[in-house]
Amino acid sequence: MTIPTMANIKGFIFDLDGTLVTSQLDFNYLRGVLQCPPEQDILRFISALSTQEQTRANKVVEDYELQDAHNGVWIEGAEQLIRTLTQRQLPVAIVTRNSKQATALKLANNQLFFDLILTREDAPPKPDPSALLHIAQRWKIPVTELAYVGDYLYDIQAAKNAGMLAYLYAPDTQPDYAQQADWIFSRFADLNALVSPD
Template identity: 30%
Template structure:
């Protein structure tokens, strides 16, 4: 009788006839030596970018603009406190009367016009776009800025994004509608698209609500470590520069599948 310690496959192996025992041993060695299959990477069909602070260097002094809209520091601080520390100025304005709305939009338009004169492309943006073009990955744009700013961006830097949705498209981010519109135009499911932006409350939330992959660009570390972010706004990826997006795409996605895909 075999000892009780010889259990499972070892017991079967020792109890078998010599020839069959040799075959079983070879089969077991072959199985143990076989490498585990590589984890399959997800296909990526499109990348959608925010513009201000993502494709272009931030140039608008948002606190100064908000202070002028609200009529001073005290009213601005009260509005921030009421919003939990943040202000979604476009949605807030929609709830105001006609005169207040007119004043607010005039202030925003002036700050945006002044920002256009200082428009600069973000380091790494041109190289990233060339990389996406080489991989035949579609690229789109969603911004809460006006169409004039998008047109100037296209004209000045020669990097067209299609579709490019500006503030004239309603509803705005963080509503998922603009991102879902782009996915529908491309005929690509949202889970095969990544949303890249510098705002948790606008870009990341928009992407998550649409069911897309999300990547937060945090150049200055203002949001803190990735693990410290609340789950409802935590992006799938977090980078400190557009150059790091290359690593994210190449490491986590199968970019070759896009070459055989026609999303029209």
């Protein structure tokens, strides 16, 4: 895996939880509360429930997300990277599986950094590429000139499904799916150095 060049990248899209801001969400705990089978995608599980059950399950998920959102802070180096991209006039967006309300809480006074913020209320959740493709269309930038940055398999899959570059943030150990990404980095300082080489 070679170190990427920034020359052909005209915009960046980011995941939120675990990528730009901290998160303590325990999805195994949430599956237990919802009686969702192990390893099954929670949002997909909820979408197959009856309307009444969906309402209850979505309330459980949103309450849990909001509780976590109150404690979210910038991951080290992430805010500086976003500021650098903004200064270089590169468009920046967020695509998250989080709810709109929890996303707003996590970003607090920092939403002005981002040209677009799409949550699960705005588009089908990742790994569906719809949100990423919508942003590319809004920006009028070819998908091959955009990078999606995330910390999980769904982020890589969404980027690949959209035809974008997939950058994986892996601060600790590299997961077994890491090699599916176009580039892996463990510190935002590394990505910031590529964006701002001087």
